[in-house]
Amino acid sequence: MEPGGRRERRWRQLQGPRQEAAEYYRDHRVPQRMEEALNALFPLRPADLYGELANYFSKFSKAPVICKLVGRKVIDGVGQPTLEVEIYCTVKNYEKRICSTVMSFHSQIPENALPETNEADEKERNDSVNTAVEWVSDSLNTMLRDLKPTDQCKVDEMLGEYFTKQAEFKKEIEKQEEEAAEVTLALTSCTPSATALPGGKNAAKPGRKVSAAERMIPPAEPVESVLCGSLAIGATSLAIAKAGATISRIPLYLHIALLKHGQDLPKEMTLPLPMVTLLNCEKIPPAKLKLMKEVMLIPPVQLSLKQGIERVLDIQKEMTRLLESPGKVQSSPRLADSKKGKAHNTGKKAPPRALKRISHLGCLITGCDNLEQPLLLMQTACNNLGLELGTDMYLAINCAAHELMDYVKGKYEILTGMFKSPDEMVDMYVELINKFPFIIALIDPLRKEDRQQWNNICCALGSKCYLIAEDAATCISKLKSDQKINIPTCSGVVLKYINQTKVSDLIELTGLLDGQRHITILGSPDGESSDDSLVDLAVGLGARFIKLGGLSRGERVTKYNRLLAIEEELAKNRTLREANLEFIAFDEESQPEKQLSDVLPPPTQDSLPPQLSQLPENSTLT
Incomplete structure (x- = not known):
């Protein structure tokens, strides 16, 4: 008989025992018992078990690193432009958006400033935000790439160095502009037409007396200059901190x-x-x-x-x-x-x-x-x-x-x-x-x-x-x-x-x-x-x-x-x-000894709001 025929006959001989074994295992519920044993050892569904295994092995994967920074011009709560910074990280070989932060712009202009001062402040704000967007999307994006968002100290150190370089660069430009202005002034001062006339608007008036108060009080310290674009430094640092917290899974x-x-x-x-x-x-x-x-x-x-x-x-x-x-x-x-309240309640229409x-x-x-x-x-x-x-x-x-x-x-x-x-x-x-x-x-x-x-x-x-x-x-x-x-x-x-x-x-x-x-x-x-x-x-x-x-x-x-x-x-x-x-x-x-008795004069009825000046006599304010 051919070898193929022997294999077929042998296969038929084994069909009976195989069928019996299948019936035995089915009758005695062996698969169910094995499933119960597995559930006792691993009390999770297969999908959950795979998730736990994935989380376990993810600990050995490469830590997330920064792959991209995006700067964006947005609007703050009072309708003024400000800066938003988005952080993207490489997580398990995939680019993922981690977080974003919006940096509030702080103006040093007082509330009662002149209109021209406010206009100048708005222009400065726009220039600063636009420069900050460029810094984030260009220089800082390249500089911080492949760094860990959890390494806050290293990131802040690099941000500080970048800011220092930009500040020094600005000082050099201002110095060159001042030197050029001095040269121009020296050339123009040689012409008679450009000579300042005595008694002009900015000329000091002879005999003008300076009050004693002006000499006594310390002059105001100059306002701290703000580098155009510095908003990018603070916003990026805070965004990195938020990204580090997100990566670490903590608030x-x-x-x-x-x-x-x-x-x-x-x-x-x-x-x-x-x-x-x-x-x-x-x-x-x-x-x-x-x-x-x-x-x-x-x-x-x-x-x-x-x-x-x-x-x-x-x-x-x-x-x-x-x-x-x-x-x-x-x-x-x-x-x-x-009494005044009663007068108003006698049919008169309230304001x-x-x-x-x-x-x-x-x-x-x-x-x-x-x-x-x-x-x-x-x-x-x-x-x-x-x-x-x-x-x-x-x-x-x-x-x-x-x-x-x-x-x-x-x-x-x-x-x-x-x-x-x-x-x-x-x-x-x-x-x-x-x-x-x-x-x-x-x-x-x-x-x-x-x-x-x-x-x-x-x-x-x-x-x-x-x-x-x-x-x-x-x-x-x-x-x-x-x-x-x-x-x-x-x-x-x-x-x-x-x-x-x-x-x-x-x-x-x-x-x-x-x-x-x-x-x-x-x-x-x-x-x-x-x-x-x-x-x-x-x-x-x-x-x-x-x-x-x-x-x-x-x-x-x-x-x-x-x-x-x-x-x-x-x-x-x-x-x-x-x-x-x-x-x-x-x-x-250094505690002062004297106190002025007339600093806080007692309030009169006229100085109080109408609703307080009309309180009943038995009302208490203190």
């Missing part, structure tokens, strides 16, 4: 905390207390008060952040009601007992309801006539809600004194036509805090040049409230030079993440401030965006306060919502520690 605030504490995560973390702006005191006529730029609320530490924000919202609603038209307020039950005005800071705008008026208004709103200032809520005042100095008179114009010297300002603040002890923070009560007065006010009030430097602190690059803090005597500093600031700069500077018993406040720039990274920076750096503006406008509310989310996460992980409000006592060697 940004934990990533920042690890960077600050040398990869040793603290067991507990404290949330910064919010300084919520409630009032923005406008400085245009007919308002007379120029001193208080912002009136802010600080919830007590006993409340959770969520409870504090809810309480601030209640006060904001009551404040809105008080700032409405007099007719609307007088018809309310709380104020209907006044049209005033429009609510919201500042770009996300707060209410109002004009005031004296120092006490906004404080009494705030006190009234709290009393109507059954709250007590100093116990249930605290106040902070942003004085913005640098915007008030009249350099001809050498004094601050705190009210229209009312001027005070730097020493008189100290006395005024002392009396203000003694009369309203619920004010626990003053921001920029003086110019940074008035260093002796900063020392005096800290000695007098340091144990009662925080004296904080915002504009009075120079830029971050100078603050951390030579391991010294270049600021006047103060309780703390408002830091703003702007321009060429890098994440490593903030970490280093907050470490220096912590070591010198200064508190850190992370502040939001005027032109904000919906990027909420500032909140993670404040939490990770351990800031005492965070200054985000008001509880209106989406770009600011987004940050408060992020703060609430972090509180919930820390509370769930049981790593949330309660904040504290310990003040810093300074030496009393």
